[in-house]
Amino acid sequence: xxxxxxxxxxxxxxxxxxxxxxxxxxxxxxxxxxxxxxxxxxxxxxxxxxxxxxxxxxxxxxxxxxxxxxxxxxxxxxxxxxxxxxxxxxxxxxxxxxxxxxxxxxxxxxxxxxxxxxxxxxxxxxxxxxxxxxxxxxxxxxxxxxxxxxxxxxxxxxxxxxxxxxxxxxxxxxxxxxxxxxxxxxxxxxxxxxxxxxxxxxxxxxxxxxxxxxxxxxxxxxxxxxxxxxxxxxxxxxxxxxxxxxxxxxxxxxxxxxxxxxxxxx
Amino acid sequence: xxxxxxxxxxxxxxxxxxxxxxxxxxxxxxxxxxxxxxxxxxxxxxxxxxxxxxxxxxxxxxxxxxxxxxxxxxxxxxxxxxxxxxxxxxxxxxxxxxxxxxxxxxxxxxxxxxxxxxxxxxxxxxxxxxxxxxxxxxxxxxxxxxxxxxxxxxxxxxxxxxxxxxxxxxxxxxxxxxxxxxxxxxxxxxxxxxxxxxxxxxxxxxxxxxxxxxxxxxxxxxxxxxxxxxxxxxxxxxxxxxxxxxxxxxxxxxxxxxxxxxxxxxxxxxxxxxxxxxxxxxxxxxxxxxxxxxxxxxxxxxxxxxxxxxxxxxxxxxxxxxxxxxxxxxxxxxxxxxxxxxxxxxxxxxxxxxxxxxxxxxxxxxxxxxxxxxxxxxxxxxxxxxxxxxxxxxxxxxxxxxxxxxxxxxxxxxxxxxxxx
Numbered sequence: 001x002x003x004x005x006x007x008x009x010x011x012x013x014x015x016x017x018x019x020x021x022x023x024x025x026x027x028x029x030x031x032x033x034x035x036x037x038x039x040x041x042x043x044x045x046x047x048x049x050x051x052x053x054x055x056x057x058x059x060x061x062x063x064x065x066x067x068x069x070x071x072x073x074x075x076x077x078x079x080x081x082x083x084x085x086x087x088x089x090x091x092x093x094x095x096x097x098x099x100x101x102x103x104x105x106x107x108x109x110x111x112x113x114x115x116x117x118x119x120x121x122x123x124x125x126x127x128x129x130x131x132x133x134x135x136x137x138x139x140x141x142x143x144x145x146x147x148x149x150x151x152x153x154x155x156x157x158x159x160x161x162x163x164x165x166x167x168x169x170x171x172x173x174x175x176x177x178x179x180x181x182x183x184x185x186x187x188x189x190x191x192x193x194x195x196x197x198x199x200x201x202x203x204x205x206x207x208x209x210x211x212x213x214x215x216x217x218x219x220x221x222x223x224x225x226x227x228x229x230x231x232x233x234x235x236x237x238x239x240x241x242x243x244x245x246x247x248x249x250x251x252x253x254x255x256x257x258x259x260x261x262x263x264x265x266x
Numbered sequence: 267x268x269x270x271x272x273x274x275x276x277x278x279x280x281x282x283x284x285x286x287x288x289x290x291x292x293x294x295x296x297x298x299x300x301x302x303x304x305x306x307x308x309x310x311x312x313x314x315x316x317x318x319x320x321x322x323x324x325x326x327x328x329x330x331x332x333x334x335x336x337x338x339x340x341x342x343x344x345x346x347x348x349x350x351x352x353x354x355x356x357x358x359x360x361x362x363x364x365x366x367x368x369x370x371x372x373x374x375x376x377x378x379x380x381x382x383x384x385x386x387x388x389x390x391x392x393x394x395x396x397x398x399x400x401x402x403x404x405x406x407x408x409x410x411x412x413x414x415x416x417x418x419x420x421x422x423x424x425x426x427x428x429x430x431x432x433x434x435x436x437x438x439x440x441x442x443x444x445x446x447x448x449x450x451x452x453x454x455x456x457x458x459x460x461x462x463x464x465x466x467x468x469x470x471x472x473x474x475x476x477x478x479x480x481x482x483x484x485x486x487x488x489x490x491x492x493x494x495x496x497x498x499x500x501x502x503x504x505x506x507x508x509x510x511x512x513x514x515x516x517x518x519x520x521x522x523x524x525x526x527x528x529x530x531x532x533x534x535x536x537x538x539x540x541x542x543x544x545x546x547x548x549x550x551x552x553x554x555x556x557x558x559x560x561x562x563x564x565x566x567x568x569x570x571x572x573x574x575x576x577x578x579x580x581x582x583x584x585x586x587x588x589x590x591x592x593x594x595x596x597x598x599x600x601x602x603x604x605x606x607x608x609x610x611x612x613x614x615x616x617x618x619x620x621x622x623x624x625x626x627x628x629x630x631x632x633x634x635x636x637x638x639x640x641x642x643x644x645x646x647x648x649x650x651x652x653x654x655x656x657x658x659x660x661x662x663x664x665x666x667x668x669x670x671x672x673x674x675x676x677x678x679x680x681x682x683x684x685x686x687x
Contacts, residue, residue: 150439151554153566155573164442165537234535234558 005049006063006101012042013070013094020086024157036074039090043070046097054120059105061123066096068131076135076171080163085171087161088138122189126213129183133220136175137245140238143168147235169234172241173227180224187213208255215251219244269401269600271365272334272356273312273319276376279353281565285546286341287318287350290515291393297337298397306330308399310406312369312390314383315545315564316376321366323401331356363596366405367589370413372422373582376568377429378575379422384413385456401603405596412592419588422581429564430461432571433541434468436562437509440539445469449509450500452520454483457543458513466490470509475500504529504538511541512548521549530556541567602665608674609658611683620650 016038019030046067053060073089146162149155162168190213223244226232232240274287289297289311298309301320308323309330318338324330338350346352357365365374370387372379391398391406398406417423434444441447447470451462454476462472472492476483483494495503497520504510504526514520521540530538530553540561542549547563554561624646628639657677664673677683 146439150436150560153562155566155570159439160573164439166440167442234537236535 002049002052002105003101005045006097006105009042009046009049009066010094010097010101012038012045013066013090013097016042016086017090017094020090023161024087029161035086036077039070039074039086039093043067043074046070053105057104059100059103061127062096062103063100063105064123064127065131065134066093066100068128069093069096069134072131072135072175076139076175080167080171084142084162085135085138088141089135092134092138118189118193122186122193124186125182125189126186129179129186129220130216132175132179132182133216133245133248136172136179136223136241139168139172139175140241140245143172143238144235144242147238165234169237172238173233176220176224176227176241180220183217183220187217208258212248212252212255216248219247268323268325268359269362269405270322270324270331270356270358271319271362272322272331272354273317274338274350274353274355275317275319275374276565276568278355281545281547281563283342283353284315284318286343287313287338288315288545289313289318290517291389294390294393295397298394300337301330301333302397304329304333308397308402310390310394310398310402312387314386315543316383316568317369317374319369321362321402321405323399360593360597363405363600364589364593366409367412367592368586370409371416371585371589372413373416373585373589376565377427377571379417379424379578379581379585380428380571381417381423382428382457384410384417387413401600404599408592408596412589415588415592416585420581420584422578422585424578424581427571427574427578428460429543429567429571430457430464431574432567433461433511433543433562434464435570436541436560436567437465437539438468440537440560441508443469447471447508448473448506449511450475450503450507451511451513452497452500452548453513453515453544454479454486455513455515458511459486461511461513461541461543462486462490462492465509465511466492473503473507501525501529505532507538508536509539509541510549511543513543514548516544516548517546519546519548519550521553523550523552526553527556530559533558543567598665602662605661605665605674608677608683609661612657612677612681613654615681615683616650616654620646 016035019035019038023029046063050060050063050067053063069089070093073085073093076085142162143165145158146165146168149158149162150165163171190210194210223240226240227237274284276284279287290313294311294313298311298320301309301322306322306324310321312319312321320334322330322334335349335351335354338354342350366387368374370384372381372383375383387406387409391403391410395403437447437449438444444465445468449462449465449470450473451458451465452475454474458474462474466472472487472490474483474487474490474492474494475497476494480494480496487494510521512521521542535558537558537560538556540549540553540559542561542563545564549561549563551561553559624643628634628642631639631642634642661673661677
């Protein structure tokens with residue numbers, strides 16, 4: 001049932017992706033109601049699937065991340081009055097659900113009931129922080145693309161379909177500022193969990209997870225600091241967001257490479 | 267004599283070239299005087315941001331046309347090997363008439379169906395009235411009628427698509443909601459007023475700058491709830507405004523790096539949208555090198571506006587039909603223009619010939635009674651009328667069909683008549 005619901009969500013997200021990309025491939029824009037209906041229906045199936053799942057392990061975490069992304073996409077599109085965020089978010093969510101299904105949706109190892117709540121909270125908050133960071137990255141990427149088109153006086157699909165620069169800048173700022181507390185609590189829970197429960201065989205995994213979690217927290221903190229304290233905005237802030245998110249992804253890949261078989265490491 | 271149009275437009279020349287060819291109203295009489303001195307019998311100069319076109323009545327000899335190309339070529343700093351004509355085109359007779367009708371209808375505009383061109387055609391006609399001559403006078407009068415017909419009988423002008431509305435759209439892509447933004451409008455002409463109104467409708471606070479027409483600037487600013495300032499006061503505003511819209515009639519750049527470069531640096535990265543609707547351009551293109559400055563000229567804005575005209579394209583066939591109908595009517599009129607005087611001249615010549623021959627014959631027939639002399643005279647009159655009846659009918663019919671011009675030429679050659687002045 002869980003897998004079936006995930007597959008339904010995957011199909012609906014894939015359709016949403018196709019609709020989001022269609023105008024950039026020369027097809028006519030989809031009516032807005034339809035462009036929203038597919039991710040909404042996908043998210044509904046996804047929520048039902050996740051409610052039956054223990055939020056521990058790679059598959060469930062990826063699935064949770066995809067759902068957070070889709071929900072943030074829908075919220076931000078309402079804010080931006082346009083469907084440009086789905087240009088990045090829809091394929092990303094589709095890929096994440098696909099990966100979640102492929103990597104298996106069971107927790108992997110049995111977790112004691114006392115630890116499940118702790119872990120679920122840690123995963124939920126960390127994933128929310130990551131999703132907001134991804135949203136900041138998407139807003140920054142859209143900003144840079146729109147900025148480039150506007151500077152180059154090109155008035156094609158990007159100009160027509162992407163939101164105004166200032167709205168994208170505001171979305172980027174909001175995603176960073178909201179993502180930081182969520183990730184901070186998520187990392188603190190991970191540190192606490194590591195100190196209290198980890199040991200023996202699980203220690204390496206926990207260490208890698210901690211290194212990456214702390215690194216992500218530092219990067220997100222830096223991005224928030226330059227925006228809020230140093231008052232960076234516009235193109236410079238967008239570049240900082242993209243650099244931060246890219247660094248987080250690169251460190252993740254590096255840690256995965258040096259920790260093969262670390263199934264529980266997100 | 268024939269009708270010709272030669273010039274450049276937005277399809278054949280880039281803005282950098284068109285702005286050099288643009289003629290202010292005060293330059294029109296001088297330019298036309300040169301072309302008329304070279305042999306044209308009438309001329310109208312239509313100069314807008316999209317085109318500079320000379321409409322001439324001239325024969326097929328080259329001097330007036332060469333004069334136009336050299337007149338335009340003199341305005342180029344770095345002329346290509348072929349001179350100004352490398353950017354230009356030329357249309358003759360019926361095609362020239364059709365061209366002006368299409369221009370007036372907005373079919374040849376960068377923004378399909380835009381209505382501003384009709385006022386510009388009227389202004390060109392007014393400015394050239396003393397040098398236009400009867401044929402171009404009629405041509406421009408009918409061109410305005412064609413423009414009106416197309417706009418009332420088709421939906422070619424539906425919706426809002428203008429450089430001014432595009433200016434609002436572009437500014438919206440930078441700032442999102444424009445309410446509460448601050449715009450500085452340089453210029454107090456029709457375009458500046460239209461753009462200021464569009465921005466004001468979006469809740470933008472307007473400050474108007476005018477150098478020459480302070481009174482008008484104050485009146486517009488008052489109507490839009492803004493204020494008017496002098497040009498000297500304007501530069502400091504570049505540190506705080508969000509949008510600068512320039513539409514002055516200055517012959518050179520007004521907003522230069524020297525004037526606003528250091529002021530813009532004080533913005534600390536806040537975006538500034540600069541919209542240059544003037545031709546020649548008001549804003550030094552170097553300003554766009556500043557990272558937070560987004561500069562758009564009239565071609566950019568017309569490109570944006572043209573995207574809003576997709577539905578208008580469906581109306582093009584109906585508009586073209588009107589243009590074709592009116593071209594036929596004008597050409598019929600033009601073809602018939604020389605028929606009446608030519609027929610009169612032909613009849614007069616024939617009458618002289620008849621009278622001379624009759625006199626000679628009657629001298630030899632001196633024995634004839636007065637009644638017989640009257641009969642002979644009546645016979646000669648009747649014979650001449652019979653001979654002239656068919657050619658006169660054919661000429662009039664050809665003129666009505668718009669083919670009279672060629673037939674007249676043939677007639678004049680056959681009967682050795684002088685061409686009309």
